[in-house]
Amino acid sequence: MLFSDSQIDSVYTEKIVDAQTRSMPVMTRRDVWLPQVQGKALAVIGMRRAGKTTFLWQLMAQRVQAGTPREGLVYFSFEDERLAGLQASDLDRLVQTYYRLHPEWRDQRRAAFYLDEIQLVPGWETFARRLLDSENIDLYLSGSSARMLSREVASSMRGRALEATVTPFSFREMLRHIGHEPTQEWYKLTKASHSQLAHDLDQYLEQGGFPEAQGLDTRSRHALLRNYVDVLLLRDVIERHNLSQPQVLRWMVQQLLGNAAGSFSINKFHADLKSRGVAVGKDTLHQLLSYLEDAFLLTSISICSSSVRQKQVNPRKVYPVDTGLIALFDRSGKANTGHALECAVLHQLLRNGAEVSYVHTPGGFEVDFHARYPDGREALIQVCADISSQDTLTREIRALQDARKQLTQAHAQLIVLMPPPSDLSWPSDIELTLASAWLLNDQMSHSN
Incomplete structure (x- = not known):
């Protein structure tokens, strides 16, 4: 001193x-x-x-x-x-x-x-x-x-x-960090470069974008990221807000990050805690969610609606700040590539200054994102890691087409991880974009 x-x-x-x-x-x-x-x-x-x-x-x-x-x-x-x-x-x-x-x-x-x-x-x-x-x-x-x-x-x-x-590295920043950033637009790259980008994107979705986590083996990376989360919860939430029930916070984090890109309802979580004999108010749970967002551990988006009440009563969709955190909390044993890709797309939208929500259509379908950009443009975006079957493609397109009945000015886009088989077909009013191109902000599209 x-x-x-x-x-x-x-x-x-x-x-x-x-x-x-x-x-x-x-x-x-x-x-x-x-x-x-x-x-x-x-x-x-x-x-x-x-x-x-x-x-x-x-x-x-x-x-x-x-x-x-x-x-x-x-x-x-x-x-x-x-x-x-x-x-x-x-x-x-x-x-x-x-x-x-x-x-x-x-x-x-x-x-x-x-x-x-x-x-x-x-x-x-x-x-x-x-x-x-x-x-x-x-x-x-x-x-x-x-x-x-x-x-x-x-x-x-x-x-x-x-x-x-x-934020943690974007996909382009990660490529720059490892010396793989393209110097040309996506459509000008060679087939070998496209394959390298696909490989690098797989790595990015798995390991995430925290600078210190790049290139670490899985065990070391998980230890590092878990330490990040533990320090954040202790210093930025528990100590800062003097929480009297820190275990409730940890249960919430497990629920939220263990279901990345999933919906989360305070009412349902409250009922689950009550069934376990845990006495905590709904207002407290709302506060905990806001604390976690304030500390940048996660982002939640509301349903697309002009009604404040509709936004309040419908569940929110929750995404971790980084795709590398998904494997720490997910207990399904699956790779969860689709959820990681959806998370990466959301954060790129936010980096681009978009206001983002999700869409529940009149026909009962869900579209991952409605984005409104600073210049007024709107987009409906569906994210799908694997559209190798016509049935999957048809289901994703049906949701976008139904959403456009409400949001007629929005550009409809389907972002996919791998190129579709050549025998698949889709309507001309839906743009099909490879994730590696979209995340680089090079809007490369397939056309029939």
Whole structure:
């Protein structure tokens, strides 16, 4: 714990100088969408171990490539035992220390501050707002989901911060990480390249996109991912919200992640707990689900409806943040490739900024996703790993056609893992797309 201003200044100076003189780390470039609004801080959020700190360094590297000298960039991590007990009143000394080292930057040139794990300092929000108002700087903030959740940043920064969400690797980012990212559009690739992509997609659906999990053997990967989940539940949910029934939370997680891409009803789960003699209120269960979503462990989507009541009374479909988590909780013994593919498609839709729901048609069919993109386009998307039979293809198409009776402006699309047999046929108003092409955002389609 720090005891004097001189000790604080010494640590500040050491960390600033070390960060400015260290070599830029070699890292896989991330495709994270950034809001382009002047005068706002950028809060980098996301699940633990998804790569938020690495993304801060990527942003710094982009500035260097654009010509900003290293002395104009300040990376500072507050996750340091020497800074334990730091208070908001001590944060001003960080700014003073930087400008004492580089006085030529004060007011004359625009510096950029990258403050990592700043949520460890109580009252950091007031400092961040004042920094934006009083100094000629761009401000980037990042931290664990425990104390820097999106809605908390929005409220504590009083509209002064926008968010960028870092997720585990997308399929393209994973390919980039292992050196297999295509340099051409999908339809221009060779047959050998298509086969390699199909193999890599199988690996991606199984191992997921957490950076540290890439290339690990199955046992090591499962141990790593289980540790991620355990730490998240303990720190970001149980301790943070002071839960009195942590076992109920763990049962819920098992239910949710053990049925990836399945529907989940609070009412049914409540009834199941009641039958076991577990006394817990429905409101508490709703809170637990929201805590898990706030911590980025999972995403739930509601039924497609203009009625708020319909969205509330119908079950939600639940997806883990990463396909690699499915095997940890699924007890069926099956490969669950279809559920993993559906999960991958959902997260790519979210990365693309779409509002996503699922569709229950008048005829009693279900379509996996209705997506509304930022530009107003709509899509009905059905995901199927195996359409090797005409019966399967017919069933999937029937659901899409029935949904289009309600959603007439939506483009209908069937995303499949493997190319269909040549003797299968489908209507011209349904686009059939290979998942490897769609996940790369190259909309390659088959046509009759």
